[in-house]
Amino acid sequence: MRAVSQRMDIPQTTLAASAANKVCYTSRCRLFVPVDCTAFRVGYSGYYVTTAETNLGNDQGVTAALEIGSTVVQYTFGGQNQGTVLNGAALYNSDFISAASFGLSTFNGATIWLRNEMFVAQGGQYPVTMPTSLTGEGGFFNDGTNSQLLNIGALNTAGGGGTSI
Numbered sequence: 001m002r003a004v005s006q007r008m009d010i011p012q013t014t015l016a017a018s019a020a021n022k023v024c025y026t027s028r029c030r031l032f033v034p035v036d037c038t039a040f041r042v043g044y045s046g047y048y049v050t051t052a053e054t055n056l057g058n059d060q061g062v063t064a065a066l067e068i069g070s071t072v073v074q075y076t077f078g079g080q081n082q083g084t085v086l087n088g089a090a091l092y093n094s095d096f097i098s099a100a101s102f103g104l105s106t107f108n109g110a111t112i113w114l115r116n117e118m119f120v121a122q123g124g125q126y127p128v129t130m131p132t133s134l135t136g137e138g139g140f141f142n143d144g145t146n147s148q149l150l151n152i153g154a155l156n157t158a159g160g161g162g163t164s165i
Helices: none
Strands: 013-016 024-032 047-049 053-055 060-068 071-074 083-085 111-119 125-128 138-142
Touching: 024 125
Parallel strands: none
Antiparallel strands: 013 125, 024 111, 024 138, 047 053, 060 071, 060 083, 060 111
16 A cells, blocks of 8 residues: 655644635645555644644534546545544544546546535634645635535635635
């Protein structure tokens, strides 16, 4: 078994859900898999790191999907479409998605887009690493009513009171 990690592994800051139109944080980031990997899963934490690990202070709901070309496959968490990352959790993993779900034998050489939607109560905190300036990457706050989880392509901030970060 091989593990693949990327730059967004450790959240480095927090963003506050300061209003009702900021209770969902939607993001899309690019991953490149340079090894023969036949299954993929994502892991989340209930803390962030500055000079030390700091508990987030609240739980967070999460939905996620992988996008390759024109195919999007939603992750499950214990067989459910949405998971809950507990405050202070060191690691909360999704179920695996296989390369076969995309018609591939391995993910080797594939450009994958990870799509996330994180949900917290108003006043709650999100652990995030800010998106880069890579074309197609981005993140924004919204009210959670217009999901883009299963869409293809870059995010649209127009729906659900979106505010870019």
